[in-house]
Amino acid sequence: DAKTTQPPSMDCAEGRAANLPCNHSTISGNEYVYWYRQIHSQGPQYIIHGLKNNETNEMASLIITEDRKSSTLILPHATLRDTAVYYCIALKFSGGYNKLIFGAGTRLAVHP
Amino acid sequence: DAEITQSPRHKITETGRQVTLACHQTWNHNNMFWYRQDLGHGLRLIHYSYGVQDTNKGEVSDGYSVSRSNTEDLPLTLESAASSQTSVYFCASSGTRGSTEAFFGQGTRLTVV
Numbered sequence: 001d002a003k004t005t006q007p008p009s010m011d012c013a014e015g016r017a018a019n020l021p022c023n024h025s026t027i028s029g030n031e032y033v034y035w036y037r038q039i040h041s042q043g044p045q046y047i048i049h050g051l052k053n054n055e056t057n058e059m060a061s062l063i064i065t066e067d068r069k070s071s072t073l074i075l076p077h078a079t080l081r082d083t084a085v086y087y088c089i090a091l092k093f094s095g096g097y098n099k100l101i102f103g104a105g106t107r108l109a110v111h112p
Numbered sequence: 113d114a115e116i117t118q119s120p121r122h123k124i125t126e127t128g129r130q131v132t133l134a135c136h137q138t139w140n141h142n143n144m145f146w147y148r149q150d151l152g153h154g155l156r157l158i159h160y161s162y163g164v165q166d167t168n169k170g171e172v173s174d175g176y177s178v179s180r181s182n183t184e185d186l187p188l189t190l191e192s193a194a195s196s197q198t199s200v201y202f203c204a205s206s207g208t209r210g211s212t213e214a215f216f217g218q219g220t221r222l223t224v225v
Contacts, residue, residue, distance in 0.1 A: 034213070043202050043216030044155070087154075097162050098206055099145060099170070100214055102155040 001101060002027040002090035009107040012082075018075040020106050022088030025069040031092045033064060034100070035073045037084040044087065044102075047073065078110045114139040118203050118217035125224055131190040133220050135203030143206045144186040145214070146170075146178065148199040155202060161186055162208075193224045 005023040012018040024033065035047040048055055048062045050071070055062045061074040075082055087105040091098055116137040125131050135144065142163045147155040157170030161180040175197060177189045190197055200221050206214040 036214075038155075041200060041219065043204070043219055044214075045216070046213035049213065085154075097208070098143065098212075098214075099157060099160050100204070101157060101171075102147075104154050 001092050002031055004088045004090055004103055006086070006088050006103065006106045008104065009109070012075075012078045012108060012110050014080060014110055014112050015077055018078040018082065018108060018110065020073040020075075020086050020088075020108065021070065022073070023070045024088070024090045027068055027090050028092065029068075031090045033062065033068075033071050034089045034091050035060070035062065036087045036089065036100075036102075037082075038087070038105070039081070039084040047086075049091075078108075080110050080112070082108065083110045084108060116203060116205050116215050116217045118201070118220050120220060121218065122221045123223070125193050125222070127193060127195060127224055129193050131193050131222065133188045133190075133201055133203075133222070135186050135188065135217060136184055137203075137205040137215070138184065139205055139207070139215065140183060141205035141215075142183065142208045143214075144180070145204040145206075146176070146186065146188045147202045147204065148172065148197075149202065149219075150199050158188065158201075159186075190222075193222075195224050198222060198224045 034049040036044040038044045064071045085105040119134045145160040146158040159178040203217040
């Protein structure tokens, strides 16, 4: 699976959009981009994933560049509860075998 | 509702003792995983299983073992606990159909004294 690079930390004001970048320049055509987050010491929580197209769900939006070398996770109206470590993971599916390898992630701090 | 549960949530054990952490999921997922997370660090994969009777070593498997006798459970055993294995342990499961997400347990905080 391709290596991903994320900034170690970011700040965001409450109510503003949080845009978390991820670089995956070596991603292959059949690798998905997954985002998880970990709030304090809880288990990681799935946010969203995509392959080529932009995706949106009730939690966030995922924008993937046309060349697929980078992506951005957007939390449209960040709240204090969105303070967490966010992980971007490139993941290939091979017959349903899909182990997640976590990097260091981005520590997002949402402030009032 | 389907869920994944870990037990115990907290455990203190002595160096050299054998310890088993339980993980039980009701998603009927084939894939199950064990991770450890040390203070201030990311998650590291210990062992994983893609189905009954299947087990594989992850990034940090030394001193740990798993067995998969049914779909629902993947217990993690520390053969002879060491202080370096003091950590928070997370279990996860995921399906095998399409690009499905993984679900994580609440974690087990293990202290080896």
